[in-house]
Amino acid sequence: MEISKVGVLGCGLMGSGIAQVAATAGFDVTVFELEQKFLDKGFAGMEKSLTKLAEKGSLAEAPGAIRARLKGTTSPQDLASCDIVIEAIIENVAEKRKIYASLDTIVKREAIFASNTSSISITELMTATRRPDRFIGLHFFNPVPLMKLVEVVRTVATAEPVYEAAYAFAQKLGKVPVRTSDKTGFIVNRLLVPYLLDAIRAYEEGVGSIEDIDNAMKLGCGYPMGPFSLLDFVGLETTYYITQVMYDEFKQSRFASPPLLKRLVMAGWYGRKTGKGFYDYSDPSHPKPNRL
Numbered sequence: 023m024e025i026s027k028v029g030v031l032g033c034g035l036m037g038s039g040i041a042q043v044a045a046t047a048g049f050d051v052t053v054f055e056l057e058q059k060f061l062d063k064g065f066a067g068m069e070k071s072l073t074k075l076a077e078k079g080s081l082a083e084a085p086g087a088i089r090a091r092l093k094g095t096t097s098p099q100d101l102a103s104c105d106i107v108i109e110a111i112i113e114n115v116a117e118k119r120k121i122y123a124s125l126d127t128i129v130k131r132e133a134i135f136a137s138n139t140s141s142i143s144i145t146e147l148m149t150a151t152r153r154p155d156r157f158i159g160l161h162f163f164n165p166v167p168l169m170k171l172v173e174v175v176r177t178v179a180t181a182e183p184v185y186e187a188a189y190a191f192a193q194k195l196g197k198v199p200v201r202t203s204d205k206t207g208f209i210v211n212r213l214l215v216p217y218l219l220d221a222i223r224a225y226e227e228g229v230g231s232i233e234d235i236d237n238a239m240k241l242g243c244g245y246p247m248g249p250f251s252l253l254d255f256v257g258l259e260t261t262y263y264i265t266q267v268m269y270d271e272f273k274q275s276r277f278a279s280p281p282l283l284k285r286l287v288m289a290g291w292y293g294r295k296t297g298k299g300f301y302d303y304s305d306p307s308h309p310k311p312n313r314l
Contacts (some may be wrong), residue, residue: 023186025134025191028108031061031110031125037164038064039164045089046081049194051093051099054096055204058096100223100259113264122135136158137159141205141267142267145179148177159175161175161208172195173199174200175203203275212268213251226281232311235249235250251309253299254294254303254309259287265279299312
């Protein structure tokens with residue numbers, strides 16, 4: 023199975039990142055969004071990212087050559103000839119199933135459908151289409167141009183050639199793929215989410231301050247970020263949503279959201295993106311722990 027044309031659904035942070043790395047790897051990429059303004063914002067971000075990478079000497083060719091392989095569209099018909107379509111829209115089952123169902127009759131039958139979901143069942147998304155054998159998970163990590171890992175997720179219905187083609191595709195993107203099955207959270211979030219939630223519980227119980235817990239995990243375990251800095255980077259609302267999905271699946275207390283996380287999300291404190299989370303980002307270069 024040869025992949026040459028790539029479709030990406032969504033031009034937000036993850037979608038634009040996936041599109042950028044695919045174009046950088048030499049693929050022709052079509053990015054679909056519902057409105058032109060979202061494409062404009064995403065393409066502006068890619069422009070900035072490519073310029074920075076070029077200044078660092080990290081690109082094998084000029085940014086202009088990479089941009090020439092990127093196309094934005096608000097017409098789903100433009101995805102018809104894609105060999106693989108990667109969905110990176112809002113983490114909502116109904117919305118994802120809706121877009122897959124609408125594209126199923128548009129995109130050629132032999133194309134692979136993939137989801138970048140970090141927590142939703144690939145099998146549940148797969149059933150919105152008539153191509154269960156050609157449906158997989160491709161879970162990238164933020165920021166996509168810098169993070170090397172991709173989780174390649176197969177369902178019980180995924181055809182072996184499709185699984186191998188997706189694995190090889192991730193390698194061609196310059197990523198390091200790992201194989202996993204369709205178990206909620208896959209590998210990384212299955213292990214990471216309980217750790218993050220335990221950090222919140224430790225703070226709630228007075229084990230240490232936000233700053234001290236972050237420093238302890240950075241200096242004691244060699245992590246590049248402490249748990250609270252990471253939570254703010256990922257987005258508290260994203261983590262909260264993942265906890266709901268994982269707790270619903272496993273019914274284990276280690277996946278349940280701590281009360282503080284829920285309160286911060288209800289207050290609209292999502293982390294870096296809103297300027298407040300466990301830290302206050304009024305001065306982004308010197309964030310200060312909030313009193314919670």
